[in-house]
Amino acid sequence: MNFEIHSGRAVVLARDDIDTDQIVPAEFCRRVVKSGYADALFANWRKEPGFVLGRPENQGASILVAGRDFGIGSSREHAVWALKDGGFRVVVAAGFGDIFRRNALNNGLLPLDLPYAELGRLTGQIAAHPGLEVVVDLRECTLRLGGTCWQFEVEERGRRMLLRGEDAIEAVLQHGGLISAHEARRPAWLPTVG
Amino acid sequence: MSRPTTLADKLWDAHVVHAQDGEPDLLYVDLHLTHEATSPQAFDGLRLAGRTVRRPELTLAVEDHNVPTASQEVTDPVSRLQLETLRTNCAEYGVELYRLGHARQGIVHVVGPQLGLVQPGMTVVCGDSHTATHGAFGALAFGVGTSDVEQVLATQCLTLERPRTMAVEFTGALPPEVGAKDMILALIGAIGVNGARGHMIEYRGEPVEALSMEGRMTLCNMSIEAGAKVGLIAPDRTTIDYLAGRRHTPTGSAWQQAAAYWQTLRTDRGATFDRTVTIDVSHLTPLVTWGTNPSQVVPLSGVVPAPDDLTDPGERAAARRALEYMDLTPGTELRSLPIDVVFLGSCTNGRIEDLRAAAAVLDGRTVHENTRMLVVPGSMTVRAEAEQEGLHEVFLAAGAEWRLPGCSICLGMNEDRLTGAQRCASTSNRNFEGRQGDGVRTHLVSPQVAAATAVAGRLAVPADIR
Numbered sequence: 001m002n003f004e005i006h007s008g009r010a011v012v013l014a015r016d017d018i019d020t021d022q023i024v025p026a027e028f029c030r031r032v033v034k035s036g037y038a039d040a041l042f043a044n045w046r047k048e049p050g051f052v053l054g055r056p057e058n059q060g061a062s063i064l065v066a067g068r069d070f071g072i073g074s075s076r077e078h079a080v081w082a083l084k085d086g087g088f089r090v091v092v093a094a095g096f097g098d099i100f101r102r103n104a105l106n107n108g109l110l111p112l113d114l115p116y117a118e119l120g121r122l123t124g125q126i127a128a129h130p131g132l133e134v135v136v137d138l139r140e141c142t143l144r145l146g147g148t149c150w151q152f153e154v155e156e157r158g159r160r161m162l163l164r165g166e167d168a169i170e171a172v173l174q175h176g177g178l179i180s181a182h183e184a185r186r187p188a189w190l191p192t193v194g
Numbered sequence: 195m196s197r198p199t200t201l202a203d204k205l206w207d208a209h210v211v212h213a214q215d216g217e218p219d220l221l222y223v224d225l226h227l228t229h230e231a232t233s234p235q236a237f238d239g240l241r242l243a244g245r246t247v248r249r250p251e252l253t254l255a256v257e258d259h260n261v262p263t264a265s266q267e268v269t270d271p272v273s274r275l276q277l278e279t280l281r282t283n284c285a286e287y288g289v290e291l292y293r294l295g296h297a298r299q300g301i302v303h304v305v306g307p308q309l310g311l312v313q314p315g316m317t318v319v320c321g322d323s324h325t326a327t328h329g330a331f332g333a334l335a336f337g338v339g340t341s342d343v344e345q346v347l348a349t350q351c352l353t354l355e356r357p358r359t360m361a362v363e364f365t366g367a368l369p370p371e372v373g374a375k376d377m378i379l380a381l382i383g384a385i386g387v388n389g390a391r392g393h394m395i396e397y398r399g400e401p402v403e404a405l406s407m408e409g410r411m412t413l414c415n416m417s418i419e420a421g422a423k424v425g426l427i428a429p430d431r432t433t434i435d436y437l438a439g440r441r442h443t444p445t446g447s448a449w450q451q452a453a454a455y456w457q458t459l460r461t462d463r464g465a466t467f468d469r470t471v472t473i474d475v476s477h478l479t480p481l482v483t484w485g486t487n488p489s490q491v492v493p494l495s496g497v498v499p500a501p502d503d504l505t506d507p508g509e510r511a512a513a514r515r516a517l518e519y520m521d522l523t524p525g526t527e528l529r530s531l532p533i534d535v536v537f538l539g540s541c542t543n544g545r546i547e548d549l550r551a552a553a554a555v556l557d558g559r560t561v562h563e564n565t566r567m568l569v570v571p572g573s574m575t576v577r578a579e580a581e582q583e584g585l586h587e588v589f590l591a592a593g594a595e596w597r598l599p600g601c602s603i604c605l606g607m608n609e610d611r612l613t614g615a616q617r618c619a620s621t622s623n624r625n626f627e628g629r630q631g632d633g634v635r636t637h638l639v640s641p642q643v644a645a646a647t648a649v650a651g652r653l654a655v656p657a658d659i660r
């Protein structure tokens with residue numbers, strides 16, 4: 001599914017440093033599949049009464065707005081799969097864990113960085129216009145809500161992968177000759193397993 | 195002469211297969227480590243696309259995250275399917291697997307180095323965030339997600355943007371009973387859980403050089419808890435002595451060649467880092483985390499801090515939430531906190547030296563009656579070594595559980611999980627909410643503190659129980 005422009009309702013989970021153990025607790029990472037993780041998404045936090053993602057008015061939201069530094073910690077890609085299974089296409093935060101950001105881009109989920117102060121403005125606008133759709137345009141790298149527009153940046157490789165659905169592995173396999181040439185240069189003492 | 199270069203950049207440059215302006219580099223992977231939890235979907239991806247594993251002999255698989263550590267019997271069907279999936283995948287694609295019961299099975303970051311598979315100058319990738327552990331050998335080691343595991347299996351390469359470089363200079367002399375765990379917690383406390391985001395750290399200075407390879411692995415292991423992509427240490431005599439004679443290290447003239455090359459792997463004089471952080475360890479004391487991320491850390495001799503003292507509103511809110519989750523009140527002495535469970539193990543502190551340090555504190559003493567202590571060696575090899583030295587007898591005589599290797603309650607994935615509002619002093623690396631079980635409160639500590647705490651039944655340093 002290519003990502004050019006997406007509009008949807010936003011839900012605000014105003015916490016900083018949300019780690020991937022919160023997004024998907026470890027017990028769910030025993031599954032061997034890549035989808036069907038909607039039940040795993042924030043499974044422990046969902047047990048808290050009034051948890052924002054459980055509220056009726058937030059059902060169907062497709063843009064998650066968090067605080068600073070979303071997706072730190074464990075490399076589990078299950079966190080990205082669960083967000084997608086939970087209906088999310090975009091996560092907006094002031095910074096992301098490096099591995100999470102990469103996993104997201106590898107799976108068509110857009111990690112959208114805004115400076116912390118702008119994040120505050122955005123959440124203010126969302127609160128002021130409940131239910132109003134947010135529009136994310138990846139071709140122009142803009143996020144719009146009502147009359148306000150924010151510009152954002154995404155690394156080029158990730159952006160291309162989202163826009164064109166480019167196959168990352170196929171792109172590397174194109175360089176098969178260069179890979180073989182590198183292999184021929186490797187010192188003979190390097191270990192092999194077995 | 196070429197421009198003075200940092201060690202991390204040298205290693206990076208030596209592995210670039212393809213570079214193009216404005217594009218990430220294509221980097222060759224010398225060793226790929228994998229396990230049952232983050233690989234099934236990667237092998238499925240290969241199968242769906244009809245691809246093969248490019249270099250099966252450069253991948254090692256182990257079973258660690260989801261193995262039971264009380265016995266070798268896997269009763270839960272979901273866990274069994276995950277382990278069996280890894281076995282099928284490894285058989286189908288010709289990947290070596292150390293499965294449950296194998297004499298070399300254990301935690302991925304303990305097994306690789308022990309076998310001599312990780313050597314200076316290599317690139318190492320694993321679908322696990324603590325892969326920087328291998329940086330202790332002067333290797334460039336990255337943690338990645340499952341899509342990238344698939345890419346490495348298919349191509350033996352990774353497409354990556356070059357991270358920035360960061361020097362962490364440790365200065366001063368490390369006081370006794372303060373170790374690598376306290377050093378890394380001190381760094382994370384100083385720069386925060388995102389302080390090294392996007393950087394390759396090189397740990398430098400005399401206190402680092404004085405560490406054993408086990409200590410260096412503890413230090414590099416938690417680089418991710420400061421957000422770093424890589425954490426490494428230049429190889430030296432200690433590194434070379436550790437590697438000599440291991441299962442996969444070169445022999446004869448190849449050993450001479452390799453060792454000569456390894457000695458060139460240093461940051462050039464005059465090379466500049468994008469950032470430098472200095473940590474003086476002369477007055478460092480044993481540390482303990484009080485909150486729900488590893489940067490929320492204080493001296494064990496201190497008290498639970500007050501959120502109101504924090505100036506940043508975000509940090510203040512996070513501290514309040516952490517205190518609530520941890521059921522702590524500002525001003526409480528950490529030494530007064532009763533501990534239900536002590537966990538000695540994990541890829542941070544499950545190595546032989548960690549077990550020795552804890553056993554030395556426990557020797558001739560008993561675990562407090564209200565406390566349960568689990569000792570989970572990092573690998574079968576560590577377990578056998580410990581048993582040869584009689585360490586298991588010390589643990590058993592003290593009333594601790596002597597278990598089988600695995601990740602166990604470091605992450606609470608299977609039945610090795612705590613329940614309810616238990617308070618755990620843990621030698622692992624993450625004190626996130628629910629990490630060791632829903633509602634469980636984790637305090638990260640060193641092996642020495644873990645052992646003293648088990649005896650005291652409350653957070654304690656070794657001097658407290660002597």
Ligand code: SF4
Nearest residue numbers: 324540541601604605
């Ligand atoms: S011991 Fe813990 S941190 Fe280390 S690999 Fe296992 S689960 Fe991850």
